Amino acid sequence: RTVYLNGEYLPEHEAKVSIFDRAFLMADGVYEVTSVLGGKLIDFPGHAARLDRSLTELGMRNPVSTDELLEIHRELVRANDLDEGLIYLQITRGAPGDRDFVFPDPETTEPTIVLFTQSKPGLADSPSAKKGLHVISIADERWGRRDIKTVQLLYPSMGKMMAKKAGADDAWMVQDGFVTEGTSNNAYFIKGNRIVTRPRSYDILHGITRAAVLRFAAEAQMEVEERPFTVDEAKQADEAFITSASAFVTPVVRIDDTPVGDGTPGPKALRLREIYLEESLKAAI
Numbered sequence: 001r002t003v004y005l006n007g008e009y010l011p012e013h014e015a016k017v018s019i020f021d022r023a024f025l026m027a028d029g030v031y032e033v034t035s036v037l038g039g040k041l042i043d044f045p046g047h048a049a050r051l052d053r054s055l056t057e058l059g060m061r062n063p064v065s066t067d068e069l070l071e072i073h074r075e076l077v078r079a080n081d082l083d084e085g086l087i088y089l090q091i092t093r094g095a096p097g098d099r100d101f102v103f104p105d106p107e108t109t110e111p112t113i114v115l116f117t118q119s120k121p122g123l124a125d126s127p128s129a130k131k132g133l134h135v136i137s138i139a140d141e142r143w144g145r146r147d148i149k150t151v152q153l154l155y156p157s158m159g160k161m162m163a164k165k166a167g168a169d170d171a172w173m174v175q176d177g178f179v180t181e182g183t184s185n186n187a188y189f190i191k192g193n194r195i196v197t198r199p200r201s202y203d204i205l206h207g208i209t210r211a212a213v214l215r216f217a218a219e220a221q222m223e224v225e226e227r228p229f230t231v232d233e234a235k236q237a238d239e240a241f242i243t244s245a246s247a248f249v250t251p252v253v254r255i256d257d258t259p260v261g262d263g264t265p266g267p268k269a270l271r272l273r274e275i276y277l278e279e280s281l282k283a284a285i
């Protein structure tokens with residue numbers, strides 16, 4: 001695989017970063033994941049905009065312009081002959097040469113920027129979208145600024161392991177009685193003609209796929225209600241689903257031990273997936 005590191009395209013085994021990199025020592029870095037379908041980037045402008053927001057919130061500098069970033073994404077797609085898959089991008093506060101809680105001077109410490117591709121044939125035509133997901137509910141034990149897409153993914157990773165141990169596919173996290181989101185996706189239920197999902201705040205990541213799906217809801221003749229909801233409400237709903245850049249729209253068919261609806265992927269969630277894929281392929285660059 002060819003990867004990108006700080007201005008260079010390199011074979012993956014030649015790409016090395018310092019042991020003093022603040023992402024390694026302190027999880028002081030942000031990331032984005034953009035999906036690639038038919039060699040084209042899905043929702044690139046949204047991911048680039050959220051990256052800038054994450055960096056601004058943490059007082060970090062973006063070492064590349066959005067145009068350069070697009071060029072790097074395209075070059076990696078080309079170099080790796082990527083048809084269907086993901087591009088992972090990470091920017092860290094850099095490697096100041098020692099360990100210190102205090103942020104290094106941004107004038108003298110260059111951010112570290114890494115991008116690599118992951119080939120995922122069958123991303124769009126995914127078996128889990130046809131089968132639907134089983135999620136368990138767990139406590140949300142993450143830090144309080146989930147709107148910033150940082151690389152501190154230990155708790156989400158533990159959540160995936162709890163799901164795996166329970167024989168489930170993923171976990172929905174619950175705070176003060178209300179669902180925040182999935183470990184790596186936003187969470188929704190459908191009752192009648194209405195899509196219900198938690199509003200944007202510090203509590204959740206402002207999903208790029210979420211924004212697109214809520215925009216497309218009207219096309220599916222559906223209404224959107226942004227409010228906190230409980231696990232019980234979702235269990236009693238007609239349908240449930242998640243969204244993310246890599247899962248697009250994927251139905252949820254079971255929450256803990258309760259089937260949602262008839263326990264099979266719901267027609268409305270599947271229709272939203274279809275519309276999302278259609279529209280975002282049209283807009284892919």
Ligand code: PMP
Nearest residue numbers: 184185186205207208209244245
């Ligand atoms: N919430 C969390 C916690 C996530 O990690 C992700 C995916 N990275 C999402 C939501 C979905 O965001 P997006 O649609 O931009 O991939």
